[in-house]
Amino acid sequence: MVTYRSIKAEILDGIIRRRWAPGDLIPNEEDLARDYGCSRSTVNRALQELADLGILERRRKAGTRVAQRTSRGALIQIQIVRNEIEQSGRRYGYVLLERAEAWAGSETAALIDAPRGAALMHLRCLHLADGAPWQIEDRLISLAALPTAREVDFEALSPNEWLVTQVPYSRSEHIFSAEPASAEERERLRLRPDEPVFVIERRTWLAGQALTYVRLSHPGLAYRMISREDDLLAAPEA
Amino acid sequence: MVTYRSIKAEILDGIIRRRWAPGDLIPNEEDLARDYGCSRSTVNRALQELADLGILERRRKAGTRVAQRTSRGALIQIQIVRNEIEQSGRRYGYVLLERAEAWAGSETAALIDAPRGAALMHLRCLHLADGAPWQIEDRLISLAALPTAREVDFEALSPNEWLVTQVPYSRSEHIFSAEPASAEERERLRLRPDEPVFVIERRTWLAGQALTYVRLSHPGLAYRMISREDDLLAAPEA
DNA sequence: AAGTGGTCTAGACCACTTC
DNA sequence: AAGTGGTCTAGACCACTTT
Missing domain, CATH: 1.10.10.10 (Winged helix-like DNA-binding domain superfamily/Winged helix DNA-binding domain)
Known part of the structure; x- marks a missing residue:
């Protein structure tokens, strides 16, 4: 056939x-x-x-x-932090470090792509794998777009998990980079001297309206972002 | 309709x-x-x-x-280095630093996923943008899979460009990471003290046979890998 | 003007999964 | 056993692009 x-x-x-x-x-x-x-x-x-x-x-x-192949792309899967850790067989831990509401200054407005003066929630959290620091989550949420964020208990549920499971978006942007660690990152992530951080920044929008901006920083020596592509020649049956 | x-x-x-x-x-x-x-x-x-x-x-x-959305993925487009630089309006430069043939030891064999003792070509190159160091390309090519690599003039054409335009593959793997710079990277990439490197490692195979392994390292303060997703709600017509 | 892909239809049969 | 998606068909008309 x-x-x-x-x-x-x-x-x-x-x-x-x-x-x-x-x-x-x-x-x-x-x-x-x-x-x-x-x-x-x-x-x-x-x-x-x-x-x-x-x-x-x-x-x-x-x-x-x-097609003139310029090289195919790599598809990065970004999961809920908790799943990522639990799927590798480690115990997940989470701490809320800071929660505040504020109005956007020019810098934060640019980060999240909201107008200056917009109401924002600022959250900082630490995710742990087997008790060791795994990721700092530094997040801005637009309260204009997501007023219900005010009622969420972020001590119990990480903003990452709340957003991914509850908040749909229609557009996103990711930026990956290697940065020298700040003094705070060195301490919170217990980095070795000279150890850099692997940074993921993400912005999302729904129907043109900015929802959130997040900066996720990982210990450079422990973190690897991996993307595997299926073999095009592999036959599904045999 | x-x-x-x-x-x-x-x-x-x-x-x-x-x-x-x-x-x-x-x-x-x-x-x-x-x-x-x-x-x-x-x-x-x-x-x-x-x-x-x-x-x-x-x-x-x-x-x-x-679907229970875990967050959609980010699609990274990895281009030919030359195009990436020229498309941003900068002048592209290229230098071959080293070219050698060797047999795979246990470490290199693991890197490229070839058997120990396999014939390999080892290449090191520097790519420049507007005269400034942009990327070190450190590459292994399997000569068993790609014997014609011996006849290529890698002084004139970078291995990156040769492979992407001439060599098809059916499977690939990418790993992204942030690493402290080695002494050589600090010198070749003219890094500031403490500046890390953003590293892309890629392996490719054709029909199960390993073709190449490459480690691309970029200055951490200058390099950002960006992925933008189309707006799902955007109407193609209007 | 003509060639090629883009899409829709109405119907058919099948494969898989749950009941 | 029955419900649902997976795929194929033969034909049709259209949209776009090149000649």
Whole structure:
């Protein structure tokens, strides 16, 4: 039986084994359908999924070409801190360090992408793995967008967990960097002298309105962010 | 006209505005098709794409549910270094520091995931932006998998560029970390005292065979890895 | 003007999962 | 056993792009 999966696999194989090089035109849907003895819809689905993966480029009338691969991306999965720690078999711990409400100055307004003077909640927390410091969470929440944040007991539930489970967003931005540790980070994360921090900054919006900004800092020597991509040639069945 | 895109947008809107909360069951395809006055295939495509995005979870007989969102991932685009620099309007420079062939010892074998004793090429290069050091590329290439690497003029073309444009792979792994700078990195990247490096490590394989391992280190104070996600609610037309 | 992909349809059969 | 999604078909019309 010719399935869209089998067509997808064959085309992929042809690309990887250089039957078609980047930039080459592959046959049109009608021809492929005849070759494979299936309907055009089936071919269409296979090619469309390869185009979604960035492996093919398709244009009406111009046909379907193998994309000039600049290197595929890496997909980073950012989980709820608690799950990330528990899934690696360690015990999760959490401490709220600070909770305050304030109006946005020009610096904080820029961080969270809210207007100056907007009402914000500022939270600082420490997440622990097996009792050892794992991550400092330094967060701003827009109270205009999320007034219910005022009623949440952040001593019991981390803002990270509350937001991820309760607050939908439609757009996000992530920035990753390596920074020298501040004196406070050195102390709270119990860093060695000279040990840097791995920093993740994230902003989220819902329908154009800023929701939150967070800076997550991890001990540089203990933290690695890993992304594994599935093998494109691996057959689902065998 | 009811299109699969409009259905996708409506369902997404319903999820984001909490008409359905995470874990909730949404109507089955047949009912939705009747509601929208379209065929089941159209509904199917909409729901399937949302499932591919990780927003819905579907199981036969059990139906379609809103996924428990752990937070969507961040997609990192890793480009050819030269393009990355030139696209930001800076002048690109490149220097080959070292080129050698060797047999894999136990450490290098583990890095590249090749057997001990495998023939490897070792390359070290420096990439510059506007004359300032931007990245050290420290690379191992498996000569068993890529014997043609021996004939490439790496004085003229960086291994990064050669591999990305010429060598297909089917699986990859990325690791990002913050590390204290070594003495050599401090010198080559002209780092300030205490400035860490942002490190990207990447391995690639083709059909199970290891191709290459690379360690890319950037000045921590100058480098930021950024990932922006499209707004899910943004309408393609208006 | 003509070629190619994009999408929809109405129906069919099947595969998987729960009841 | 029955409900739900997964996939295929044959055909149709349309949208976009190039010639």
